[in-house]
Amino acid sequence: MLRTDKQLYIDNKPNQIRSLYEKYASMLLGYIIGVVKDQKIAEDYLVMIFAELSQQSDSQVWESTNNWCQLLRFAKDQLREIANTTAIKKSELSDLFIQNTQDKYLSDLNEEQKKVFTDTYYLGKSTNAISIELNKPEVSIRKTLKEAFAVIKKGCEN
Amino acid sequence: MKINEYIESGILEAYVLGAASETEISELLDLKARHPQIGDALYELETDLERIAQHMAITPPPEIWTRIEDNINELATRPHVGRLRIDTSPPKEGQRGKQKSSQFIEVESQSNHMRIHKVWRWVFAAVFILGKIFLGFAIYFYLANRQSEEKIIELKTELRQQKHP
Numbered sequence: 001m002l003r004t005d006k007q008l009y010i011d012n013k014p015n016q017i018r019s020l021y022e023k024y025a026s027m028l029l030g031y032i033i034g035v036v037k038d039q040k041i042a043e044d045y046l047v048m049i050f051a052e053l054s055q056q057s058d059s060q061v062w063e064s065t066n067n068w069c070q071l072l073r074f075a076k077d078q079l080r081e082i083a084n085t086t087a088i089k090k091s092e093l094s095d096l097f098i099q100n101t102q103d104k105y106l107s108d109l110n111e112e113q114k115k116v117f118t119d120t121y122y123l124g125k126s127t128n129a130i131s132i133e134l135n136k137p138e139v140s141i142r143k144t145l146k147e148a149f150a151v152i153k154k155g156c157e158n
Numbered sequence: 159m160k161i162n163e164y165i166e167s168g169i170l171e172a173y174v175l176g177a178a179s180e181t182e183i184s185e186l187l188d189l190k191a192r193h194p195q196i197g198d199a200l201y202e203l204e205t206d207l208e209r210i211a212q213h214m215a216i217t218p219p220p221e222i223w224t225r226i227e228d229n230i231n232e233l234a235t236r237p238h239v240g241r242l243r244i245d246t247s248p249p250k251e252g253q254r255g256k257q258k259s260s261q262f263i264e265v266e267s268q269s270n271h272m273r274i275h276k277v278w279r280w281v282f283a284a285v286f287i288l289g290k291i292f293l294g295f296a297i298y299f300y301l302a303n304r305q306s307e308e309k310i311i312e313l314k315t316e317l318r319q320q321k322h323p
Contacts (some may be wrong), residue, residue: 026217031214034214055233072176139167145172
């Protein structure tokens with residue numbers, strides 16, 4: 001039977017998504033749990049993100065040099081949309097982070113570093129938004145973010 | 159602009175974490191094209207971010223991929239469907255039936271294989287061992303029965319010989 005280009009694309013797409021899934025699903029689930037603090041909801045979001053990823057064209061999926069960073073940006077956009085349309089709001093997510101001060105990799109950070117890192121990494125806030133919130137210059141926020149990143153990196157290396 | 163100062167400013171971290179503005183991103187990409195140090199620093203940061211995520215990784219349960227496949231198949235067969243939404247609030251009474259019929263579609267699997275829970279491994283092993291035990295008993299009782307029948311025949315013959323010497 002003659003198969004159309006669209007049919008071939010649909011048939012091959014799951015293999016590409018599967019290889020991305022095998023490599024990054026555990027990392028992405030760890031990240032989403034960091035955001036929503038609920039494994040069941042995080043698993044639902046993981047399913048939704050990979051299903052949505054299958055709808056993207058190849059150029060959209062592979063345009064970055066680092067696939068994980070590209071996937072993370074895509075996941076953040078999806079989670080932002082969910083946060084806008086469902087019961088989970090950013091303010092609730094912030095509260096969850098305040099409760100989560102004992103997080104293994106964040107424990108070495110001071111309060112400001114923790115706030116800046118979690119707001120950018122998990123909540124997707126811009127440095128400009130954080131500078132307004134904390135009433136500090138954006139240059140200082142970026143410096144804090146750099147320091148936080150360096151501390152976490154060091155913690156992961158040990 | 160001094161490139162080292164730019165790298166040390168934290169703008170690269172903001173970009174990698176998705177916290178940079180559109181203007182900052184376009185400036186960074188422009189500088190990256192002209193200064194290979196920025197490209198190298200970005201590559202290193204992206205690798206670090208991947209390593210951090212690996213340390214925070216949590217393995218998803220095995221059925222997650224099946225759910226993703228089902229979702230992909232559903233989206234592929236319904237090209238004009240809108241974005242899939244996950245509503246965390248429970249559905250109102252009366253809407254439950256309607257939602258169920260519209261959320262799920264019948265999909266006939268093309269695979270000849272089936273997936274079963276790991277617990278069935280022990281059930282199959284128990285059935286196999288019990289089967290062997292029953293077979294052993296069956297053989298034992300069959301042989302014992304045959305032996306007793308032979309003895310009865312022998313005794314009958316002896317009795318017959320004693321009656322008619």
